[in-house]
Amino acid sequence: MGGSTGRTAPHEARVAAFWDRYTGQARSAPAFLAGHPLVVARAAADVRRLPEVAAPDVRGAGAGAAYLRDVLHRRRHGLSLRTTGAAVLELPGRPGDVLVGSSRATLRRKVRAAERRGLACRPVTDPGEREALLARAHAAEAEHPDPRYRVSAPDNSDLLAFGHWYVTEDADGRALHLAVVPVAGEWAALRYFRTLSWGEAESDARYLASAHLAAALVATGVRHVLDPEPPGTQGPGLRHFQRMVGYRYVRLVAAAQEAASPVRRRVAVGALSLAAAAAGVSLEAEWLLG
Structure with a gap:
């Protein structure tokens, strides 16, 4: 896929630009789509050209499989990962290769900066420490200086069900970043990946956590990490960070396609198609509404 070459294909860049435009406007999803049929049609064509990756097999038991199963079936604002493209990190075969290649130049530079600051990332296995970090994460969300990321009453208690926890600390042992990752077979998902405070050190901590997490997951047999x-719910800043650490947009292809959803979906697709027809184009809207 695109992440393995270090090059971003033009259609992938256009998909990212489309989502930047989509998330930068205040209109509802149906209003935006109906009001921009040509833009949507072009984006749909670009999404169809994204590299295909077989979606994770989540038929097994366990908290990781259950979480991934929920993610693949989830819809937010009518958007589904299987129909819009998904940000996926393809991991190398060896932990030592995580920082190898021209596409990892920014990641290497940021990791070196974090290490010069004395930052370190380590796994967290003690239940008591996990509880304490969860409380710290809740406090950080409630106190976030940016209202876009502030949550008045956060609840991430489900994190305690997952086995892979990683904290990034400064030289004094102060927790700067928390990552919690459900794992199912060769797939992992970024259930929680947030700084616990704000500043330049915390910014570097995100990159160090990304590199450390990738190497640790490779060692356990994971080959793909899914955001x-x-x-359509992510901002341009997050998309930029994803590119810097190696995530690329792909199409998740299921072995067996799900049955068509109810009348509501068909009506929405029909409305968008009519809007596109009025503009003189042919629009296939299923990719966006799911």
Whole structure:
């Protein structure tokens, strides 16, 4: 896929630009789509050209499989990862290769900066420490200086069900970043990946956590890391960070396609198609509404 070459294909860049435009406007999803049929049609064509990756097999038991199963079936604002494209990190075969290649130049530079600051990332296995970090994460969300990321009453208690926890600390042992990752077979998902405070050190901590997490997951046999949020709910800053650490947009292809959803979906697709027809184009809207 695109992440393995270090090059971003033009159609992938256009998909990212489309989502930047989509998330930068205040209109509802149906209003935006109906009001921009040509833009949507072009984006749909670009999404169809994204590299295909077989979606994870999530038929097994366990918290990781259950989480991934929920993510693949989830819809937010009508958006589904299987129909919009998903940000996926393709991992190398060896932990030592995580920082190898021209596409990892920014990641290497940021990791070196974090290490010069004395930052370190480590796994967290003690239940008591996990509880304490969860409380710290809740406090950080409630106190976030940016209202876009502030949550008045956060609840991430489900994190305690997952086995892979990683904290990034400064030289004094102060927790700067928390990552919690459900794993199912060769797939992992970024259930929680947030700084616990704000500043330049915390920015570097994100990159160090990305590199450390990738190497640790490779060692356990994971080959793909999925960002569970649909691109239509993510801002440009997050998309930029994803590119810097190696995530690329792909199409998740299921072995067996799901049955068509109810009348509501068909009506929405029909309305968008009519809007596109009025503009003189042919629009296939299923990719966006799911």
